[in-house]
Amino acid sequence: MKGKVFVIGLGLIGGSLAMAVRHAHPEAVIVGMDLSEKNIQLSMLLGIIDDSVSSLEAGACEADLILLAVPVNETVKILAQLADMDLKSDVLISDAGSTKDTVVKAAKPLIDKGVAFIGGHPMAGSHKSGAAAAKLHLFEHAFYLLTPGDTIKEEKVEQLKGWLQGTRANFLIVSPATHDKLTGVISHFPHIVASGLVKQAENYSKENKLISRLAAGGFRDITRIASSSPEMWRDILLHNRDVLLELMNDWLNEMEHIKGLVANEESEEILRFFTDAKIFRDDLP
Ligand code: NAD
Incomplete structure (x- = not known):
């Protein structure tokens, strides 16, 4: 053209x-x-x-x-x-x-x-x-x-x-609304979690310097996206506010659920939590 x-x-x-x-x-x-x-x-x-x-x-x-x-x-x-x-x-x-x-x-x-x-x-x-x-x-x-x-x-x-x-x-x-929901789930919210995990490791690294040296392998894989442009991600959060607030509530509920399972040593349910996640993850294209 x-x-x-x-x-x-x-x-x-x-x-x-x-x-x-x-x-x-x-x-x-x-x-x-x-x-x-x-x-x-x-x-x-x-x-x-x-x-x-x-x-x-x-x-x-x-x-x-x-x-x-x-x-x-x-x-x-x-x-x-x-x-x-x-x-x-x-x-x-x-x-x-x-x-x-x-x-x-x-x-x-x-x-x-x-x-x-x-x-x-x-x-x-x-x-x-x-x-x-x-x-x-x-x-x-x-x-x-x-x-x-x-x-x-x-x-x-x-x-x-x-x-x-x-x-x-x-x-x-x-549609724009569908776009924002889909990308909220598979991109924007995971980004918040990745950066949150890095901040948690940073806090613990003040107690023990070994944290930074040991944070390799899996930790590096799931937190790679935390190195993206902070300005870009600030804008994304502010422009997908409502979807992300809903996803954060769902996530807090999920964390409360798994916290309860760990606190009560519910072995079967913990196994089911990881098994369900593995089945869905293994099926992704
Ligand atoms: P980038 O930081 O690599 O590039 C953005 C560029 O825009 C910079 O060179 C900056 O100087 C310039 N810029 C900022 N404000 C400007 C303005 N007012 N006028 C002219 N230039 C201006 O970022 P990027 O990764 O290329 O992201 C660009 C857009 O693409 C963002 O909206 C982002 O949400 C979207 N996006 C990013 C990705 C990704 O993985 N990085 C993927 C898909 C979509």
């Missing part, structure tokens, strides 16, 4: 999306913008983008496709600014944010103006950030959730999939 693609946020996700667009559409011109001069310089150097702009307007008004890959709070602010701009009439806008309900709501003024905004979330990533971590194949075989509203025409969704075909991801359409 020919045209101008404007990528806002040249970090892990924006950089990887730009690479995928470039791969499938070598004739497209990719323009980038970022608050970090370092990420802009690196994106130019690595050939991720053809050019950079320093104002939103300069990139947005000429673009055929705008991809936002910034923390969700920034996405919401940028969508409000885009709604006041004179964009191309057939521009397509999408984002890569990890939450969708507040983002799609923030796009309402744009959608009301007839602009095609389709929320997106490529379900792959890493605990690394910045353009240096971007990879062409980051999203290969991963799910890529899209949340087009009822007013968005099917052809626009197909057009977006066409632009993003270089990701080689599997696209799935869901």
Whole structure:
């Protein structure tokens, strides 16, 4: 496809999306913008983008496709600014944010103006950030959730999939609320638990320095995601607040339950707790 693609946020996700667009559409011109001069310089150097702009307007008004890959709070602010701009009439806008309900709501003024905004979330990533971590194949075989509203025409969704075909991801359409519930369960809440486990180990390490040296193997595996960008995760928690509050309550109940089993030495039930978890875990694809 020919045209101008404007990528806002040249970090892990924006950089990887730009690479995928470039791969499938070598004739497209990719323009980038970022608050970090370092990420802009690196994106130019690595050939991720053809050019950079320093104002939103300069990139947005000429673009055929705008991809936002910034923390969700920034996405919401940028969508409000885009709604006041004179964009191309057939521009397509999408984002890569990890939450969708507040983002799609923030796009309402744009959608009301007839602009095609389709929320997106490529379900792959890493605990690394910045353009240096971007990879062409980051999203290969991963799910890529899209949340087009009822007013968005099917052809626009197909057009977006066409632009993003270089990701080689599997696209799935869901509602914003369903997206936030699913990702709350399998990504956002586990992230809170991982960081909580690290904080617990940190507290105990004040008592015994051996904790840090022994925290290898399984502990490292289940806490790897705690090394992700704190700013990004702050925004995700604040933008998926209601779902996460419900999941925290469920978790506290589950912990109370297992605490009771341990306190009462209920061997059979403890065995059932681990067996049920193992059966579900072993069945995951
Ligand atoms: P990142 O930190 O690697 O990159 C974000 C980039 O956005 C940075 O370069 C930063 O300087 C830039 N930025 C921040 N505010 C900006 C603004 N107002 N204008 C222009 N640039 C701005 O983060 P990332 O991992 O690429 O995450 C980007 C988005 O993708 C987030 O919304 C995140 O929720 C989502 N996401 C992340 C992952 C993951 O695993 N990291 C996976 C899927 C989706």
